[in-house]
Amino acid sequence: MRLLHDRATPRSLEFFRLYVFAIWFVKILFEPTHNLAYLPKRIFEPIGVLRLIPPGFYSFIFQPAFLHVLKFGILASILLYCTGRFRRTSAVSACILLIFHQGFHRGLTFTNHAEMALLYAALIPTLFDLIDPRRRSSEIPSAGVNWNALPLQVFMTVMCLAYTFIGVHRLVFGGMEIFNSDSLRFWVVQASLPCDTAAFDIARLSLTEPLVNRVFNLGFAATTIFEAATLFCLVFGAFRKAWLIAIVSFHVAVHLTMKISFWENGLLLILFFDYHPWVARPSPLPVLPAPSPAPPPGQILEDASAMVESNVGVPSAT
């Protein structure tokens, strides 16, 4: 039994941070952020930390120029991070701007969970980088902690928690009714309505073939149970494999039937693999062996006696 990512190297942590910032870079680059300025200020409901902004500043924020600056600020911070200069400053500024960007989007529209995991993936390693004891010479790093693994493990905990939240919330609030009723079929039909083409016309099948509907409900229940148990992926490798099969199938099915695809979350599924050997390179830093467990007091005395004997040449007095 071992924790996911406990073999992370400096290179694999760096790879992950670059990977996450690269996804954000592509996402922001192709987004016309300035278009949000066309929307009326009156529908803006500030959320979270954005509530701290005085309403007097809204007219300033709702300017295309400001939104251009926001966009290019994010892109420049990420680029600076990738070049390796001012890494901590650029990562912190990228995270702050991304939180503002996402909060502004959601304040104007609606708060859903898309991109949230990606936001945590940028934020959590940055926070841990700020308090990394290896960067402060006055602190002695705790023995036995892999500091490269810790940000990945904490991020994975938060990401797994999100899946657990979905499963538990559905089990508690929806109960058995949600799996026994036609709820899922209704959502599939509802989601397929705005689409011009249905990939496999599965929504129609769910209406005309009772068996299809039953398979849908069974899959829904199984997925919910896997979601509720996601946190166990952190420790149990075999469960993680089964979980990946179930959840990847679920994401594909949701895309086919409801045309919903959260590609950002899909790209983060790489974190459910111990990907470190794939990006490994012989580290120039010496790897310290893990400290052995403390011997019992009697053992310490015997060892001390042996040392005295070997150094002085006489039996130690007892």
Add this chain to the structure above:
Amino acid sequence: MEEGVQAESPLPESRSRPAPRTFPRWAVLCLRLAEFWLVVISLGLLLRGFSKATHGKAFIQGAVLACILTTVALLPPVRSLFRKLPPVHRGLVILLVGLAIVAQLSARVHYTFPFVAWTMYSIPPRPMDVASHYELLGRGDDGTPRRITPEEVFPGAHMRMYVKLSRLVARATAPEATESDRDDLNETLLGLARAYNDSVPAAGPIRSLEVRQCRFPIADYERRAATGAAAPWREDLLERETVWKVEIGGQS
């Protein structure tokens, strides 16, 4: 004299005084976990508000999460790592996990963002006999209808924009709608139309924007399918009705 007695006392100090009472490690761990859950669940429920009918279920949700998370936290690799962490790191982990749980239990994203509640597809929809959605139809100078999707204007947020529009339309078309509700919808549609005209110049500008409600009677379709007279999918059975319209005029 007393000093002499003390000096001659054959008993070691630990025997002469009662040893301070220490709790077993597992008891301390349980106490700390109980503290954490008490704070997190209380905070989540307080933020949620006591007037909500779902308060009991939220508490059960908290209890189930406590069982799962505590089980994982007590697994040897997790416990061992947590014990080795310096206080600052341990505090940050507790803070992040705690905030995520509070956001989930409270479901008040207005306070907890960037932590949000993950509650999708949990409540059975009612009624389930008619599915409906809104579509946007723009008309240019020649009056030819053109379907417009929020994705064209807000590619990064089209799902969210669609949900927001649906809510605004539902509010503005409700019998108890206020002038402010109608203004919200009008200004949002105007903004969307202007953004469309500026972003998609090749298609030509639109002069008006309509919101059409499309309804699909599921029960009807099922009935016809059962009798073997299944109608063509969607298009023939969709009932479309224009529920709102704005003229853009020369503002674009």
